[in-house]
């Protein structure tokens with residue numbers, strides 16, 4: 174026999190005050206196992222500690238010239254050579270190691286191997302300086318781009334996902350964050366150079382200027398970036414909840430200054446909102462900021478997002494990445510939704526939080542996401558082909574469906590458990606990498622719910638449900654709702670979800686939450702008003718499409734509902750039946766049915782071992 178649930182609850186208010194969501198057991202997070210994701214195995218035998226980059230960049234030239242000093246710790250004995258992912262199109266001019274020059278070999282498209290004079294033992298902290306120059310290959314979204322704006326030369330980098338190795342010797346995988354970096358860019362005096370962290374020095378040397386950026390937080394290699402052009406600069410101040418002021422430093426094209434100031438000014442409140450929502454701004458000892466570039470979008474370089482325009486959505490999205498993507502970085506490109514789904518969702522939350530500030534309202538934003546997600550019948554949030562940049566950065570799947578996976582989890586778990594689980598996930602994985610499993614475990618720990626099936630259906634599985642709702646109300650006021658579901662893709666038989674349905678009467682309504690666990694499931698509830706219409710998921714909590722609602726007799730059993738003692742559904746039955754008998758009916762009056770089960774308060778029978786007499 175099957176269990177039934179049909180709980181009533183007050184309609185959720187979308188203006189929930191996030192600042193008041195208190196974590197009831199912040200210390201509850203456990204340290205879970207985090208499998209090491211795939212990376213170049215040749216670079217797995219050492220740990221990156223520090224880089225000092227010294228580059229000469231003239232934005233009028235498609236060229237980089239300079240050196241990278243790398244500090245590393247060996248992880249095994251007999252460490253006789255060190256490997257870097259680095260384009261073999263770049264000329265390595267010298268490798269300096271304790272005062273001597275080392276030999277190296279370049280092989281394949283992206284491998285630099287440096288032979289050490291004496292093998293090192295495990296646990297040795299060592300360093301070398303690699304001097305190189307060249308016109309880097311450009312991959313992905315344009316890992317190294319020389320362009321112009323308003324007739325002025327402009328140069329920027331955008332390494333995500335695989336482009337760091339195009340322009341500096343690195344570990345190109347998602348397995349090792351660099352503990353800290355210094356980025357020192359020399360450029361002709363007319364230009365400014367933007368990068369990660371704090372600008373600690375800006376000095377004139379002859380006809381050049383030297384910009385020294387210092388970043389003292391762990392950073393994934395793909396988030397190291399530079400941008401060089403004739404930036405105008407200004408700073409917005411952001412008072413944080415911890416009482417300090419965070420500078421939001423903006424390097425913008427001079428011709429877009431007014432537009433930029435308007436956009437970043439509005440972002441101050443969003444940064445304060447995010448800062449209060451989970452954990453405080455991850456790089457609060459340094460800065461947040463923007464640098465303008467010419468690529469058609471944005472990129473969340475750590476502490477300084479590169480943007481092409483200053484609209485609410487783009488700025489709110491890139492800012493959200495400082496928590497989801499930068500502080501906690503997806504540990505595999507299969508799990509890119511941990512970056513993009515979150516950033517997309519937080520942009521949505523900023524619309525929910527600041528309705529008077531945004532053109533596209535929260536409801537319309539949700540509707541547009543659902544329309545995008547359900548515009549095709551298949552496709553998984555888990556990236557099917559991580560060798561394809563288009564597959565990794567699928568806006569429909571990694572961004573939109575990823576964001577809606579979070580929204581549905583919020584609905585399923587409730588705000589308190591949902592936000593607590595996210596806070597614990599961020600705290601546990603801070604300044605490191607994470608996989609989807611880690612998020613799942615933290616949400617399970619916070620809520621006590623098993624989310625295995627949820628992630629199988631929604632993360633690994635493909636497609637979405639369509640719901641068919643049939644309802645009727647008896648003369649006694651009982652409302653019966655039968656809920657059917659079809660799925661758009663064979664990979665998922667059934668999406669087990671709590672389903673919101675709004676029952677409307679004259680001047681009154683009630684939102685019911687139906688725990689949908691079986692196709693054709695029948696729910697009953699008593700309503701103290703006459704229901705005139707039923708609306709499916711009015712607040713857009715679920716991914717679904719082509720839903721129908723109809724009023725009608727439920728499979729010819731209306732008489733049994735209206736008058737009777739016993740109702741059996743479905744009839745005929747195949748896999749299961751559900752039995753309903755009138756509340757408070759003495760068992761003696763049910764003399765044709767032998768029952769060894771328990772009826773709940775609504776009259777639904779649970780348990781095993783019944784049979785017809």
Ligand SMILES: [Zn+2]
Nearest residue numbers: 490494513516
């Ligand atoms: Zn993004």
